[in-house]
Amino acid sequence: MKRVLRRSASKHASTLFKVICIIVLCSFIVYLRTEDHQLKNDTVVHAPRSNSKEEEEMSKPVTSDDSTFVAAVLVFCATRPDALRNHLSQLLAQRPSHFQYHVIISQDGNRTAVSQVAQRFVKDFKNITLIQHEKVDIKKRNNYPAISAHYKWALDKVFNEFRYDHVIVTEDDLDIGNDFFSYFRWGKQVLNTDSTIWCVSAWNDNGGGSLIDTKRGDLVWRTDFFPGLGWMLSRKLWEELSPGFPAAYWDDWMRKPEIRKNRSCIRPEISRTSHNMKLAGKGSSGGMFKDYLSKISASSANIDFSLLPTTVVLKSSYDKRLIEEIENARPMDLENTTNMENTYNYKTSYKNIRDWHKLAAKFKLMTDIRGGMARTAYYGVVTLMYNNCRVFLVPDPTYQKPADLANYVYDSDWDKQNRFIEFEAYYCKTKKYTGKCDPHSPEMIAFFKRKGWKKRLDDWGEMIVV
Template structure:
């Protein structure tokens, strides 16, 4: 990018210099006494001078535009940003020049083009956000699609395409074992071969939001500073359009549930996980207490990814009922300009419970009948696994638990919108921790 800018600048300077020399030459020619061509020459000199003046103004504007965009590229900012929100403290913007690669996990979907097209459309800088496409399966049609992007992406291929030995009862899950193997190989490439400090991982059936890169750029310093965080995710498990506040696309939350589906981790976290990486079902393995170790992720109110991949190892399970209804954010939020320190554990753990337990408690039936409609924020309290599941189903919230942790939950609290009201589905105020038997 900088080389291209330098070429443009030198071209501009040579053009200006040549025209100035021409102008001085013409102005310096002695008039031939009484020559009838002298008046014509004068007109030509004036015309050249006017053209040079116009070109100088054009080149001045071009140089200003180049300078402006070079500043944006260096900061990793999108060309346009919305106003609003508190400005981020200078200390929170310290990592603006760190390269954040996007690792795209692919296999046999030629529709990866949709994923790559959106990534490239919204990517503010090739240098700050290299895109590595890691392909398993050896599917040639998909490989041709990836190759068609030339040097806009880096295409790497998983070398081991062999079947894996799996327990007899897991024979039908061979695909999940291959996915786990591929993730391990690809992440080792990112962190050990290419030596990046962090990575954003997406799968080939994800489409990203306009502020996808801005979102992860802003959260990178937070992962560095807060050891109680181990990932940032673009995904809200309860992110259906009617269940999120689309007027607050800047809202972010801590969650104890690993969301995946567009997520960032640090190299140090990978070095902790890689030696014990599982043979299959890596995402549920990440949700186990032994890996999570009481750490949390950041997730948005409105998802920054959506999935269009019904085809996969799960044979469309869960897609038709849920995934295809997730709302993808369509408004650019200038996250790098906002103060996100409220997400740090010491501040969040003080403010969030006060907010939740400071609103009135209502019964599910009252919500369903839209009683007490004047209450814009309410709490529904559960105390057992069965009541959580019953209330979740009644209100449209995902009711499954992984080692006792509800999807999108933090300290057992799941927040969502229900018929235009903010609802906190929460355990009692004296909650002491997750019960792994709630699964």
């Protein structure tokens, strides 16, 4: 009997051992498959994407919105490790999902401190990678050619080699708002819906606290003036821009009428980006716009832009609404603004560049003109808040007949006229030169030669005296 029990126990033990082995083996196979799937997600950061929209739709994961790819984020950096660390920390803290947004850090040059910061983020986060551009040698005090070369190289790489369809362009000196990614996910829909819109920007050039409606985080506008500073573009647009991309001053090139082709960008009432003045230094502009930039803060609101219909910025409905707002706005008395009532909108007109400068001084706006356009202008109309009221600065033809809004044409001579007004303010009104203020006159040219400033005069470029 004991022998039978021993045989039975041995048989059961053997069977139990086999069952345990089978369970362990199955678990190990499941584990390997899971790891293999995760490894693919982690390593295939820049897999080429299909050119067929039908194939892309079919290949999209259907599990949840968090796994639907939205756009790549291209971060430009060069020599500022602390700025890059700050910017990436904010981006990755706000990024909803590593599936939705791949981050590509593009470093100009190979400064070790910067690449070490970038590599740390590459190691610690998924779907983030570093690419490095061989820095272009530049003349002292002019790094615009290097910036332009870096931009073209990196955008060519992400669109042509990595085959992304939409890219959000940022820079290392930017802070971002809480709803940055919600805004751009909505913006992608806008880009794909209206062919008259060629970019979506997170930046408001006139976004200082006193010039905006701080209660309207959901408010968005069309602008003809390319804002940049955190902006989205499509591969289709880059295929158009890349062959003629300029050797320097690429952002001003984007504002030329022959490049813009009557297309507009979307910009928010409240900026979703801001310059980190402590980490940015003077930047490529040499601190020229510091007084304006320092007043613009990234939004602290958290707007769900998926609830905002794209029709609010589609050209047909947007233009109709803007025309009605200009028609219904009250004329503004610039000499007496104390009686403004915040239940009304107001409007005032300008006829020429001198008028524009007076208005810009009154409302503390940036005065520079590019492609005949003031910053944030849409068919010449600039909107802002003043004394808690919405104000429209309107070109005189549109002021007289708002229905002709879309007939307004920018005058490219305004760039040269504006340059003269700035030249006049610097040399003539400050009494550096006391004769007739005309940079083309023999007397003024002789004065600059005597001072050894002839190159300074030449650097101002072509000017039109007004």
